[in-house]
Amino acid sequence: MIRAGMGKDRHLRDQKKDFAMKDYERLIRWKFKWLATFYDLFDLTFLLDKKRNPRYALASKIPNEPLRILDVCVGTANSSIVIAEANDQNEIVGIDLSPEMIAKAKDKIRRRGIRNMSIHKMDAASMSFPHGEFDIAMISFGLHELGYELMMTVLREICRVLKEGGKLYIVDYERPGGITGLLFSVYLRIFEPKHMPRFLTYDWAKVLPGAGVQINATEKYPFSKMISAIKRPAASSYEVTRD
Numbered sequence: 001m002i003r004a005g006m007g008k009d010r011h012l013r014d015q016k017k018d019f020a021m022k023d024y025e026r027l028i029r030w031k032f033k034w035l036a037t038f039y040d041l042f043d044l045t046f047l048l049d050k051k052r053n054p055r056y057a058l059a060s061k062i063p064n065e066p067l068r069i070l071d072v073c074v075g076t077a078n079s080s081i082v083i084a085e086a087n088d089q090n091e092i093v094g095i096d097l098s099p100e101m102i103a104k105a106k107d108k109i110r111r112r113g114i115r116n117m118s119i120h121k122m123d124a125a126s127m128s129f130p131h132g133e134f135d136i137a138m139i140s141f142g143l144h145e146l147g148y149e150l151m152m153t154v155l156r157e158i159c160r161v162l163k164e165g166g167k168l169y170i171v172d173y174e175r176p177g178g179i180t181g182l183l184f185s186v187y188l189r190i191f192e193p194k195h196m197p198r199f200l201t202y203d204w205a206k207v208l209p210g211a212g213v214q215i216n217a218t219e220k221y222p223f224s225k226m227i228s229a230i231k232r233p234a235a236s237s238y239e240v241t242r243d
C-alpha cells in the first residue's frame with residue numbers, strides 16, 4: 001500500500017518534471033529561434049580582441065591529440081570552430097536544443113570545410129552518451145541560461161559523460177567594475193534571464209564539487225571568465241585541491 005502510494009507520488013513528480021522541462025525547452029527554442037539570425041554579432045562586441053578573447057584562450061589549452069571533446073550548448077559553434085580549426089586530431093561533438101542555432105552551426109562547419117566536428121540536437125540535462133565518453137567538456141556562455149537546479153543537473157550530466165581526470169572548461173559572464181559594470185547590468189537586464197544577477201554571485205569553488213568536478217583555475221577576460229575544472233575519482237571528488 002505504502003509502496004503503491006510512493007510510486008504514484010514519484011510518477012506525479014516525474015510528470016511535473018517533464019512538464020517543467022517542456023516549458024523550459026519551449027522557452028529556449030523560442031528565444032534562440034529569433035536570436036540565431038543575429039547571434040554571431042555578439043562576437044563583434046567584447047570578443048573582438050583575439051588576444052583577450054576567451055574562445056581563443058580556451059582553444060590554446062587543448063592539445064592537438066586524438067581527444068573526444070563535448071561542447072555543451074554549442075549554439076552557432078563559435079567556440080568549438082576555433083578548436084576544430086586549430087586541432088585536426090580532436091573530435092568535437094556539439095549539442096544544443098535550438099534547431100535554428102544548430103542549423104547555423106552546421107552551415108558554418110560545412111562552409112569552412114571542417115571535418116572533425118558534428119552537431120546534434122540533445123538536451124544537456126539528459127544526454128544520450130555513455131558514462132566516461134569524453135576527455136574534455138566545455139560550455140561557453142551556456143550555463144547562465146539555466147536556473148540553479150537545471151544548471152546543477154546539466155553540470156552533473158557533463159560530469160557523468162566525462163572520463164575520470166577529464167577536464168571541464170566553463171566560459172561565462174563576469175560583471176566588470178565601475179561604470180562599465182553598470183552598463184553591463186543594463187545589457188544583462190534586457191537580454192539575459194532574470195536569474196542573471198544571482199548567477200554572477202555563485203561561488204564556483206563551492207558549486208562545482210556538488211557536480212563532481214573541482215576548480216583548477218579561474219582566468220578573467222573582458223566581461224567574462226574561464227573556469228578550468230577536473231573530474232576527480234568519485235572517492236576524492238569532495239577534497240580540496242591545491243594544483
Ligand SMILES: C[S@@+](CC[C@H](N)C(=O)[O-])C[C@H]1O[C@@H](n2cnc3c(N)ncnc32)[C@H](O)[C@@H]1O
Nearest residue numbers: 032073074075096097098101123124140141142
Ligand atoms: C547563449 S548561447 C551560447 C552558444 C555558444 N556556446 C557560444 O559560446 O556562443 C546558449 C545556447 O544554449 C542552448 N541551450 C540552452 N539550454 C539547453 C539545454 N538544456 N540543452 C542543450 N542546449 C541548451 C541554447 O539553445 C543556445 O544555443
